[in-house]
Amino acid sequence: MYYLRLIPSKEKKPLKIVLLGEGGVGKTTISKSYIDNYFFTKSKQTIAVEFHSKIISRSENEVSKLQLWDLGGQEHFKHMGVFGDFCKGADAALLCFDLTDLSSLFNLAEWIEFIPPLIPRFLIGTKSDLATHDERDFNLDRYVQRYNCIKSFKCSAKDLPTVMNIFEYVLLSIERKNNKVGNISSDSNTHLSNKLLVS
Numbered sequence: 582m583y584y585l586r587l588i589p590s591k592e593k594k595p596l597k598i599v600l601l602g603e604g605g606v607g608k609t610t611i612s613k614s615y616i617d618n619y620f621f622t623k624s625k626q627t628i629a630v631e632f633h634s635k636i637i638s639r640s641e642n643e644v645s646k647l648q649l650w651d652l653g654g655q656e657h658f659k660h661m662g663v664f665g666d667f668c669k670g671a672d673a674a675l676l677c678f679d680l681t682d683l684s685s686l687f688n689l690a691e692w693i694e695f696i697p698p699l700i701p702r703f704l705i706g707t708k709s710d711l712a713t714h715d716e717r718d719f720n721l722d723r724y725v726q727r728y729n730c731i732k733s734f735k736c737s738a739k740d741l742p743t744v745m746n747i748f749e750y751v752l753l754s755i756e757r758k759n760n761k762v763g764n765i766s767s768d769s770n771t772h773l774s775n776k777l778l779v780s
């Protein structure tokens with residue numbers, strides 16, 4: 582059973598998810614697709630970091646704020662010396678790469694350096710709508726292992742149900758890690774049909 586409550590009776594500590602990866606792979610676009618349930622065609626380069634947030638309900642009586650820390654992927658931001666700090670305390674990290682540009686997958690090796698070891702990681706291949714058949718079928722198992730990820734996903738930021746499912750999966754994995762598997766949903770009716778239970 583999933584719940585939607587407008588008035589929180591109990592508020593939990595914010596959840597934090599960081600998104601990392603090369604410039605232009607689509608981190609801001611996927612974040613906005615999830616937060617606003619809308620595909621934005623125009624996106625400016627992220628300067629250092631952008632924050633996106635929404636309220637999610639975690640059970641009948643519990644809501645919490647979800648914060649997405651969307652890191653700027655341009656080369657010079659990597660050398661600012663702050664990304665390691667930005668990743669601290671995250672509940673999950675999304676390693677994003679562009680399915681149409683595999684160099685962005687290989688370069689994730691540099692990005693994982695910023696993520697503290699115990700933070701659960703997920704590998705996200707973006708822009709599947711632009712990818713060829715071969716690129717969409719590219720086997721990611723080796724990279725899931727190499728980057729020590731829990732699971733990989735492929736998506737287009739235009740495909741809102743898939744984006745919702747990915748975030749729901751990540752959120753449920755976080756709940757599971759915290760030994761509190763239960764009810765979790767987003768604050769929009771459209772999301773309620775996209776629930777996924779982690780087995």
Ligand SMILES: Nc1nc2c(ncn2[C@@H]2O[C@H](COP(=O)(O)OP(=O)(O)OP(=O)(O)O)[C@@H](O)[C@H]2O)c(=O)[nH]1
Pocket residue numbers: 602603604605606607608609610611621622623624625626627628652653654655707708709710711736737738739
């Ligand atoms: N067709 C298509 N275009 C996408 C998709 N995701 C992102 N884009 C486009 O790719 C471009 C870059 O997307 P951003 O979200 O700004 O990329 P970013 O990873 O945030 O880039 P930085 O902020 O520089 O790190 C934009 O023009 C987006 O509209 C997608 O799934 N499909």
Ligand SMILES: [Mg+2]
Pocket residue numbers: 608609610625626627651652653654
């Ligand atoms: Mg961005």
